[in-house]
Amino acid sequence: IGKNLSTNLSNLLVVGDDTKHEFMIPFSLKGTPAISHFTPRPVELDALEHSLLPAQTNRRRVFILHGLGGIGKTQLALEFARSHRNHFSAIFWLDGSDQEALKQSLSTAANRIRASKAALDKIDHAGEESADALAREALEWLSREGNDSWLLVYDNCDSLRLEPGGYYIESMFPEADHGNIIVTSRRNQLAFLGTSDKDLEKMNEQQSIDVLENNIGQSFVVNENDNWSRRCISSFPSMAIGLISDRGQGTRY
Numbered sequence: 001i002g003k004n005l006s007t008n009l010s011n012l013l014v015v016g017d018d019t020k021h022e023f024m025i026p027f028s029l030k031g032t033p034a035i036s037h038f039t040p041r042p043v044e045l046d047a048l049e050h051s052l053l054p055a056q057t058n059r060r061r062v063f064i065l066h067g068l069g070g071i072g073k074t075q076l077a078l079e080f081a082r083s084h085r086n087h088f089s090a091i092f093w094l095d096g097s098d099q100e101a102l103k104q105s106l107s108t109a110a111n112r113i114r115a116s117k118a119a120l121d122k123i124d125h126a127g128e129e130s131a132d133a134l135a136r137e138a139l140e141w142l143s144r145e146g147n148d149s150w151l152l153v154y155d156n157c158d159s160l161r162l163e164p165g166g167y168y169i170e171s172m173f174p175e176a177d178h179g180n181i182i183v184t185s186r187r188n189q190l191a192f193l194g195t196s197d198k199d200l201e202k203m204n205e206q207q208s209i210d211v212l213e214n215n216i217g218q219s220f221v222v223n224e225n226d227n228w229s230r231r232c233i234s235s236f237p238s239m240a241i242g243l244i245s246d247r248g249q250g251t252r253y
Contacts, residue, residue, distance in 0.1 A: 023147040025090035025116050029082075031108065032093045038079045041072065044200060048080045051196040052180045055087040055149040060173075060195075062181045066188045067200030073184040076200065077153050080182070088180070089149040092138075096157035096183070099167040106135035106172070113141050139174045148178035157185045169193070 051063050065073050081091050092112075094105040111134070142150055152174075159166035170193055173181065183190060191197040 023089045023144075023150070025092075025112060027085040027091055028112070031095075031105070032078055032081075033074055034078060034082075035075060038075060039072075041076055041079075044076055044198060045080060045083070047196070047198050048076075048182070049084070052080075052151070052182070053084065053087060055084075055089070055151065055180060057148060057180070058178060060177050060179055060181070062173075062183065062194045062196075064191045064194035064197035065182060065184045065200060066186065066191060066197065068202070069186050071200050071202055073200050074155055077155065077182045077184050081151060081153060084151075087149075088151040089147070091151045092153070094152060094154050096154040096169060096172075096185075098159060098165055099172070100131075102154070102167075102169075102172055103131045103135045106138045107131045110134040110138040110141070113138060135172075139172075142174035142179060143176035145176075148176075149180075151180045151182070154181065154183045157183050157190065158187055160187055160189060 048063060048065075052061055065077060067073055078093075081088075081093070085091060090113075092105070092109040094109070095101040096105075141147065142152070154169060154172075157169050161168050169183065169190070183193065188197075188199060
């Protein structure tokens with residue numbers, strides 16, 4: 001279903017349109033936790049595609065992707081961004097672990113905008129170089145009229161507003177009522193911020209083994225009678241990788 005949806009939507013963002021072309025920023029993996037192999041999660045990707053495509057919209061859409069740590073939220077969001085880079089005029093990956101990290105990420109986004117033709121006539125305070133000023137510059141650019149086909153990924157937003165180190169993540173959203181946002185978080189309490197949300201569940205056993213095999217570079221066989229290994233592998237990919245570290249890398253079971 002997801003593949004067909006992607007195919008049907010592939011031409012809905014007209015890159016050649018003059019208005020959209022003004023805001024085009026080349027896609028970049030710099031600063032993202034990219035991996036060489038993504039274990040397919042078609043149901044979850046379908047949910048993202050259904051909620052965030054086509055990219056152009058006159059209402060802001062926010063997808064909250066929540067679930068336990070190490071379950072694959074970040075890689076799922078990144079796979080969506082990589083697979084649909086041509087649907088969005090610009091994609092920015094933002095570190096949402098705390099407010100200062102987020103400001104730094106937005107500063108990096110502002111510098112990417114400045115370096116491209118999409119900066120146009122610049123923002124009024126474009127000469128300022130502080131993290132706060134650059135973050136404002138990026139958010140103002142994202143709020144410009146006609147600039148409505150971008151994607152922002154706020155990754156690892158795990159601190160709630162009333163906790164030590166927490167902050168109001170929505171205060172760091174662009175103000176305009178357009179564009180597309182993915183937030184990854186361990187905290188399902190953030191679901192209220194979204195127009196859509198998904199509680200990411202653990203991988204099945206075969207998906208976990210796939211992650212494990214790509215980390216050790218060889219096939220991994222679990223003995224049918226080894227219930228302890230089966231439970232570990234089916235719980236989380238990170239636990240499966242830890243299993244190899246404990247028992248010796250390269251061992252077959």
